[in-house]
Amino acid sequence: MPSRTERIVNPYTIRMGCSGGMDTRDLRAFCATIDYGGLSEAARRCGTTQPTISRQVQRLEREFGAELLRRDRRGAHPTEAGEKLLEFARRTLADYDALRHASPTPTRSLAGTVKIIASTTPGEYLVPRLAARFTTQHPQVNIEEAITDSAGVASRLRSRRWHVGFTGADPDTERLTAEPVGQDEIVLAVAPSHPLASRSALTTDALAGQRMILREHGSGTLRIFKQALADRGLALPLERSPVLTLGSTHAVLAAVEADRGIGVVSARALEHHQPRARALRIAGAPIMRSLYLLHEPARRLPPHVKAFIDAALESGRGRPSSHNPSH
Template sequence: MKLSQLRTFLETVRRGGFAEAARSMGVSQPAVTRQIQRLESELGVRLLRRAEGPVTPTPAGNQVQLFAEHVLAEHEALMERLRPFHDGVGGTLRIAASTTPGEFLAPRLLVLFAQRYPDVTSILDVTDSQRVIDALAEGKCDAGFTGFAPQRPHLSVERVAADEIVLIAPAAHRLAKRRRIKIDDLDGETLIAREAGSGTMESVKRSLHEAGLELPTMRTAMQLGTSNAVLQAVRAGLGLGFVTAQALDGELHDHHGVRTLSIAGVSLVRDLYMIYRSDRLDVPVVRAFVEFIKRWAESGRD
């Protein structure tokens, strides 16, 4: 039984439904459902009535509600009493990051953090943006990095870096010689897309929308999970793709079989964010990491 499961159960009871609890916690409804199901499976009893109308606790659920309220209150009090005894920073730090910051930003920051706090063991999970948010809300990680700022209750957001997204084409493609294209030039082209939930593609769509544009009809040849995978597919001549400029690593323009194209009237520079739960700042390693990243972002130093 995990504290995150008890928190999710209490929020579901208080809000009267899974969807309402999910909105309050800033996670997806399936994430709430999974937490409740795991708790019921572990305890071997049904905790909630799922009939029409508000979700209500069963008699067993009433007992778990009392237990959860007591345990969480005691946990909070214990953490407060232990605060004076934390002279150093150590332990395990769990970080979740979407693919672009997970490949190109978070590893560098964790190396710097480890140099400052050698007694900390860091674990990095690279996934899509929505799963980063869910992991934070469910208490499965201590902080996260994504390419967009979620507007969710209980989650704090700090801008930490900028990232440029570029459109790349095979060097032999008909558009490759033009460097700068109009959005309509992409009509009917083949796209090597990122996976559903990708912050890269969401940022592209948002930037186009802000410029009063949208992607024309393109044939999606495949969906890939990383910028590096998209780069390899484009290099093989399979289509066009959007990637972080960091994935090119010196391969700008016609180097190594790909060329970059800019879209007239559109800026594809986005911000990268650190996300964390303020109620986790009582944990010394989490507080130290958040403060370290804030200082790094403010100074702009590597």
């Protein structure tokens, strides 16, 4: 009987998009962790987050019932079981990539509905572009989208009423994988008539006493903005400022245009409201975030949904999709 580590050399356990076994993304995350010496650098090179890479490696360790990585001050190194997996993973991924690029373009059309749950920024400014491009290529596919806040995307996706989610914050949840599909900057927004509108950058002290127009508590935009300030040793002076809390980005920008205060919004959203509102930035480096596609790797999805996910991920990497819908 083969040992747990000997099972690694069986190529038929690779999921390649079907249910059961491993996932090629998990294998790529494991290889990157070894190649770049640790989770954080692997995440940076792969354009994702450290929690996502960690979850992918942990899934492999559960699959084989063995520790695959050993960590010390010099970085991450494969264990004996990890060495066997690494050899297999490199060979399998190379063969898989070669097969994908050599496959002929299929003629079978896709049909069905892709159900998307998204937070405000990606839902209003990223998903429509992805959906338009995909449905142009696959006219028999329909897109159904609902908007909620970032905190609600993961919980609704786990209900399995929705196929795929988009959010401006990695939910760091075990069952879901978050993969980056875009970048966004978070900025301050003011009306052209606002006293601070002539400035290009502000200190947080300059915001004291100014009315702040913010999204609700579950907003990823607000959470990431506050965390970015905290990472710099700063904070919004909310105890010294009146606050107007609104339930959508459109509402925040409408209040900004009416010169009711200073909004915290996505730069993608603000682009559609210029010149009625203009962007200001906190002094220092821009506050950037990734926009994520969320999906459940263990869930069996219909071909048209898998094709949409592949197309969105390929678009996020800056190249057109090569998905084969006959698979």
